[in-house]
Amino acid sequence: MSERISVVENIMGANDRLAEDNRARLDAAGVFAVNLMASPGAGKTSLIEQTLPRLADQLRLAVIDGDIATSIDADRAAAAGAVASVQINTGGQCHLDAVMLQQGLGQLDLSQIDLLLVENVGNLVCPADFRLGTHKSVLVASVPEGDDKPYKYPGMYRGVDALVINKTDLLPYIPFKMDYFRRGVEVLNAGLVTFPLSCKTGEGVDAWVAWIVENVQTFKR
């Protein structure tokens, strides 16, 4: 088993070093990058579709989409107005890693981009363990997943810089105790900035977009 452990440590160490390279490359180009993580179907792509048109007149936005298979998400991002969208198929791997982001960055003209949204593979476990080199990590939760998810996936909730709670339009139809959910989040990540919103109705999306803009402005200063 010691052989296995040392191999795993080497893989993680190599990933972290590459994540630092990615960060340096993004910084040098003046590109602010966000790692979007979520369960399958929580609404990462829908959030990108809502975000893009609201920012199109002030920021040049690109998207890198990680998926096990298909280019459905990158196609949706391109249709929503991204200046560039790159699909990375992980070939079965359950998360993006720094190598994949490096490859994705190589397909973009970073001088033409202000903000890069990286859509990770839909998974509440593994993506939390692999740094990419992005500036912020955001978790997209959703009401139908249930109010117990912070308790059951603590690693993911502990590691993020902001939390979107999507599909609030479904609250009348689903037993979801917002207080219970928020208490779980607070224990793991005190004071975490949170955006309840609905990508279907658009309600609450402006506050999320304002947070993104504020972060990009702080970064560019």
Add this chain to the structure above:
Amino acid sequence: MSERISVVENIMGANDRLAEDNRARLDAAGVFAVNLMASPGAGKTSLIEQTLPRLADQLRLAVIDGDIATSIDADRAAAAGAVASVQINTGGQCHLDAVMLQQGLGQLDLSQIDLLLVENVGNLVCPADFRLGTHKSVLVASVPEGDDKPYKYPGMYRGVDALVINKTDLLPYIPFKMDYFRRGVEVLNAGLVTFPLSCKTGEGVDAWVAWIVENVQTFKR
């Protein structure tokens, strides 16, 4: 890299051998076992809660719950009438494996059980790669996850023996094209037996329970 590959192959090979041991142990004890997989929040635990009372007068049912953290699910299964429920906390690992099932089986008196439901970690990727030794694998999909999931998580949809489509009560409130979803499933797993149902209203649950009973009866013969 060749060292890494051989280590991974050894791990997978060891898992498969242990899965065979688990199967032999279940067979010898006359316990029919089902591996339930799903995204976080698709409704595995709710399905178990709906299933248990419908079978309580004809089968002795036990549950093994795999989670990153907490014993919320095993507690719910016990409350719903399982003759025994065991919680396995994977300590961060994103799937159950045959070692964990072996440990779970060791905590049960198999002579007192007819049917064992194994609730895997909520994840549409990694659990598909690790055989446990159960007799059937079932995927619990849910309407709010979206109709594109078979296309994006083909490995999971390809490997299962039955598919539950939960939360059909939300169909009026969500853009979910059942035809598009089913076409994706059919390409990956032709003729897959499918149970659209709602754990909230109970609609469709009886057909799923009948399938379970039929499988247990065939196994016991």
